[in-house]
Amino acid sequence: MDNGQQFQHSEARLDHDLHAGNQIHAAASLLHEFEHKPHEALALIKHEMKKNSHCDKNSIGIEANGDVFIWNKEHNSGVYAGNIPASRRGEFLPPAQKAPVEAPAPRPVVEAPPAALPPPPPEQAAAPGPQSYEYQEPHHRGFHIPFPIDIGVHNGSLHVGVNVLGLVKGGVMLGEKNRGYVGSDALQTEVSAGVDLNKNHIGPAGDWRVLNGAITEGRARVGITPHHDGINIGAGADASAFGHNIGAGGAAGLEAGQKLGPHADGYAYVGKAEADASGSANLSDQGLQARANVNAGAEPYVGAHVGARAGLGAKNEAHADAGVNVGDNGVSAGAGVYPQFHPDVYVRGHAGDSESGVGLIPLRAWHRDSDED
Numbered sequence: 001m002d003n004g005q006q007f008q009h010s011e012a013r014l015d016h017d018l019h020a021g022n023q024i025h026a027a028a029s030l031l032h033e034f035e036h037k038p039h040e041a042l043a044l045i046k047h048e049m050k051k052n053s054h055c056d057k058n059s060i061g062i063e064a065n066g067d068v069f070i071w072n073k074e075h076n077s078g079v080y081a082g083n084i085p086a087s088r089r090g091e092f093l094p095p096a097q098k099a100p101v102e103a104p105a106p107r108p109v110v111e112a113p114p115a116a117l118p119p120p121p122p123e124q125a126a127a128p129g130p131q132s133y134e135y136q137e138p139h140h141r142g143f144h145i146p147f148p149i150d151i152g153v154h155n156g157s158l159h160v161g162v163n164v165l166g167l168v169k170g171g172v173m174l175g176e177k178n179r180g181y182v183g184s185d186a187l188q189t190e191v192s193a194g195v196d197l198n199k200n201h202i203g204p205a206g207d208w209r210v211l212n213g214a215i216t217e218g219r220a221r222v223g224i225t226p227h228h229d230g231i232n233i234g235a236g237a238d239a240s241a242f243g244h245n246i247g248a249g250g251a252a253g254l255e256a257g258q259k260l261g262p263h264a265d266g267y268a269y270v271g272k273a274e275a276d277a278s279g280s281a282n283l284s285d286q287g288l289q290a291r292a293n294v295n296a297g298a299e300p301y302v303g304a305h306v307g308a309r310a311g312l313g314a315k316n317e318a319h320a321d322a323g324v325n326v327g328d329n330g331v332s333a334g335a336g337v338y339p340q341f342h343p344d345v346y347v348r349g350h351a352g353d354s355e356s357g358v359g360l361i362p363l364r365a366w367h368r369d370s371d372e373d
Contacts, residue, residue: 006213007040009244014044018070020295021057022265022278024225024232024251027070027081031200032219032238034082035155036209041082045092062092069228075286077258078228080200156198179205188212201225216241218249230257246270259284273298287313302326315339328352 010033017026033041045068048060061069061078066089069078084092150163150171157178161171166185173179179194193206203223210216218239225232234253240246250266261282268275275296282289289311297303306322309315319336331349338344348357356367 006244007043010040011044011047014048015051016274016276018048018056018058018060020276020278020293021072021074022267022276023058023070023072023077023079024236024263025238025249025265025267026058027079027227028219028221028236028238028251030068030070030081038085042084042088042091045084049092062089064093075259075284075289079225079232080227177205183209196221196223199226213240214243217244227257229259230255232256232263234263255280255282271298272301286315287311289313289315297325300327311339316341319344 010029014026014029016022017029030041030044033044045060045062057073059071059073060081061071062084063069066084066086068081068084070081071078148162148164150159150161150169152159153175155176157173157175159171159173161169161181163169163185168182168184169190170182171180173181173192173194176198177192177194177196179192179196181190181192183190187210189210189212191206191208193204195203196205201221201223202225203221205219205221205223207219208217216239218237220235220237222235223233225234232253232255234251236249236251236253238247238249246269248266248268250264252262252264254260254262259282261280263278263280263282265278266276275294277292277294279292280290289309291307291309293305293307295303295305302325304322304324306320308320310318317337317339319334319338321332321334323330323332325331329349329351331347333345333347335345336343343361345360346357348355350356354367354369356365358365
């Protein structure tokens, strides 16, 4: 898969995560792009901001300091997803958030001297200084053999290792990422594992990339992931193979902060065919809320979804809903108690911009087009 196809796949996955409400997976994917392909991360954010779909359960938010968050519209909570460099923030922030441009300070006026200075004395040859004590080895033209020791600071971690002609490398990272790594620059392959200590993750972590993802690429995390409203304690992994044409992943854990409760999600795809499932239950100032979703299909051709909601507090409900679609035509149905304590059963169908349906409580039937007031 070439770079254009990889970007299209990353774009489609982010679109799906935002639409389906996979908040943590969307944030982890953007963090991964910021770390390995920052230009693609910025392009993905621009795409989503331009699209600005009102049907998505999540959206992308950007703070004045460049921090990027995946916002859950229903719960008004955010998960950290990276930072836009200061040199590029002007492309994403509205004018009110941009830093004001300071006017240059006026240049001081220098007055001319009152009279010409006398000519300097004739230049005298400087006395020869002491000879440098370093031995200056003569340079000879010829082929260059790179020094095999690789040492430096990259992404907040000190790298110490060896790199033999770009063919084989290995070493350790110390700092925000404390890991061992092996790989090959020539083959665009690297495997690393250890313990991360940074604002994105605290705990064991690993990443792998073989032939720049043409064979496989992925990451795994266990521990604590801080976010805007608290922390998530759990584990997650994502993996893809054969140029991102096959992939699977999932995460599970306990959210603590403004919301307290467990969550889990998983997904798998082969080409355009994909399936995902997610569920959560939490207690917050909005009360007790629980949800579960299952989606499957090959959009935009065919798809199916099943969802259930329950809650006490800000939303009092307990209902299940399901639907199928073929292209832009579909049918859905639901039954249960809808907010606020409203029992109902309905069946609804749509074809393009037209929608029709019937409901039981109260007994009703309707038909409308999207261009109608």
